[in-house]
Amino acid sequence: MNSVHDLGGMHGLGPVIRELDEPVFHADWEKRVFAINLALARRVRNIDAFRHAIERMPPAGYLSVSYYEKWLYAMETLLVESGLASRQELANGHASSPAPKQATGSLSDGDRDDSFDPAAVKLRFDKSIKARFKAGDRVVARNINPAGHTRLPRYARGRRGVVRYDQGVFAFPDTRAHGLGAKPQHVYTVAFEGKELWGEGRRGRTSVYLDCWEDYLERDRAAASNTAASRTAAPRSAAPRTAKSRAKARPAKPSGSKRRKR
Amino acid sequence: MSDEHSHHDAPPSEVTQRVKALEQLLVEKGLINPQALDELVETYERRIGPRNGARVVARAWVDPEYRKRLSQNAAKAIEELGFPPGPQGEHMMVVENTPRVHNLVVCTLCSCYPWSVLGLPPVWYKSPAYRARAVIDPGGLLKEFGVETGDKEVRVWDSSSEMRYFVLPEQPAATQGLGEDELAELVTRDSMIGTGLPKSPAARGREAAGVAR
Numbered sequence: 001m002n003s004v005h006d007l008g009g010m011h012g013l014g015p016v017i018r019e020l021d022e023p024v025f026h027a028d029w030e031k032r033v034f035a036i037n038l039a040l041a042r043r044v045r046n047i048d049a050f051r052h053a054i055e056r057m058p059p060a061g062y063l064s065v066s067y068y069e070k071w072l073y074a075m076e077t078l079l080v081e082s083g084l085a086s087r088q089e090l091a092n093g094h095a096s097s098p099a100p101k102q103a104t105g106s107l108s109d110g111d112r113d114d115s116f117d118p119a120a121v122k123l124r125f126d127k128s129i130k131a132r133f134k135a136g137d138r139v140v141a142r143n144i145n146p147a148g149h150t151r152l153p154r155y156a157r158g159r160r161g162v163v164r165y166d167q168g169v170f171a172f173p174d175t176r177a178h179g180l181g182a183k184p185q186h187v188y189t190v191a192f193e194g195k196e197l198w199g200e201g202r203r204g205r206t207s208v209y210l211d212c213w214e215d216y217l218e219r220d221r222a223a224a225s226n227t228a229a230s231r232t233a234a235p236r237s238a239a240p241r242t243a244k245s246r247a248k249a250r251p252a253k254p255s256g257s258k259r260r261k262r
Numbered sequence: 263m264s265d266e267h268s269h270h271d272a273p274p275s276e277v278t279q280r281v282k283a284l285e286q287l288l289v290e291k292g293l294i295n296p297q298a299l300d301e302l303v304e305t306y307e308r309r310i311g312p313r314n315g316a317r318v319v320a321r322a323w324v325d326p327e328y329r330k331r332l333s334q335n336a337a338k339a340i341e342e343l344g345f346p347p348g349p350q351g352e353h354m355m356v357v358e359n360t361p362r363v364h365n366l367v368v369c370t371l372c373s374c375y376p377w378s379v380l381g382l383p384p385v386w387y388k389s390p391a392y393r394a395r396a397v398i399d400p401g402g403l404l405k406e407f408g409v410e411t412g413d414k415e416v417r418v419w420d421s422s423s424e425m426r427y428f429v430l431p432e433q434p435a436a437t438q439g440l441g442e443d444e445l446a447e448l449v450t451r452d453s454m455i456g457t458g459l460p461k462s463p464a465a466r467g468r469e470a471a472g473v474a475r
Contacts, residue, residue: 008370008420010394016406018386024307026385029281034306034382035299036285038349047424051372067373067388069277075284085287093283095290120424121352151422153370155397167353167425187423197397204401206416211423 001052001147002154004059009155009198013063030068037071045078048177052149053077123184124168131186131214137163138220139190141212149177152216156208160220161192164209172213185214311381312451314345315428318379319454320446322356323433332356332430340379350426351378357419358430359456364411365429366404366456368396369421376426380454387455396420407457429456437463 025031053074079085089096133139143158151173172183194206288294318340322329332339336354337347354376357365370393375383386392395403400416419427431453448466452458
């Protein structure tokens with residue numbers, strides 16, 4: 001969802017304030033929230049539903065409360081939505097009915113938080129799921145704007161990049177957060193140049209390496225045909241482009257090995 | 263369990279009440295065990311933190327074979343040193359700083375962080391300001407943190423998936439003769455996030471002698 005949690009590239013949020021010799025927790029209630037969440041993770045929630053619950057916080061609250069208060073909000077939300085507790089019970093601190101054996105809703109699809117589970121590691125190296133892309137492939141992040149959970153930030157949508165790593169197979173947050181199954185697929189680390197993301201005039205040479213599930217990516221056909229064209233002896237025109245296309249193909253060369261002319 | 267002694271922004275007591283109610287309710291429902299909670303807190307306050315990551319970095323500096331294993335399968339290499347993957351540490355990748363590339367880790371969408379090597383993240387790492395700026399103005403941000411990157415490429419790792427990244431900083435100059443323990447003392451948390459560099463032995467010496475930083 002296009003919510004305030006998707007912060008990459010926003011301005012006006014003030015300086016980054018650091019605390020010297022910061023303690024791990026700032027209050028006892030933070031310790032309890034942290035530990036309750038981890039303990040619950042092993043029983044009733046999946047990480048994607050949890051992240052999505054935080055994203056659904058009202059924006060003003062999201063920006064003003066502390067990190068562990070967001071966790072608290074998400075736990076309360078998921079407990080109520082899954083039928084494990086009622087608002088009344090949360091207010092009283094006492095159970096008026098025993099917890100149901102099985103949670104319902106987004107938590108009921110049988111996958112507990114398997115990012116904390118050895119099964120997750122197995123999934124990652126599952127060879128039966130084919131990869132559509134490989135390192136070096138030029139890709140475009142799709143311009144999607146789902147109202148539900150997604151891990152494709154706005155700043156990357158529609159932008160062109162190069163696959164650097166295939167990180168293996170992972171569950172798909174966009175479906176799993178909503179109880180719609182794991183939809184396992186490859187995740188790729190895609191390099192986007194700073195200029196591609198933010199335009200000209202940026203300070204220094206920067207790139208953002210973003211992990212993208214396969215469903216977030218399309219092949220960059222403009223770049224592919226341009227590369228092919230540059231390889232043939234008789235040059236032919238590149239694929240047709242729309243007037244506003246960002247698809248100005250660049251040579252297929254990893255940014256890491258590029259040397260700026262001075 | 264009282265917050266009376268907290269000197270930091272005391273949370274509204276409403277939050278404390280909510281947390282108490284939540285814990286009590288979940289215990290009554292048999293969904294959590296209070297002792298297990300105490301153990302979790304203890305683990306992250308005492309046993310898992312940036313000193314673990316510093317050991318990994320120091321070993322990688324002195325042992326090229328270890329460094330190779332670390333770059334091939336970071337979670338496994340980290341476990342070799344006695345640090346289990348645990349939550350937020352199962353799928354790890356180490357990103358190496360070089361004379362040409364400086365790496366910086368962020369999570370723009372939430373606050374993903376490599377717990378197994380760095381412990382729980384500091385407040386600033388989770389702050390909207392850091393998450394917003396790291397991707398659009400990493401150079402300016404690094405300058406504020408006192409890191410000059412010159413004409414290096416600054417490579418920002420936005421942890422949007424279950425992969426967790428941590429930085430293997432460059433070994434400081436003139437430390438080739440130092441042992442692993444001494445080297446680990448030079449490795450700071452921020453140098454493994456990318457918002458800092460390892461200390462020089464001289465700076466470390468001044469610290470040890472109690473001279474103001």
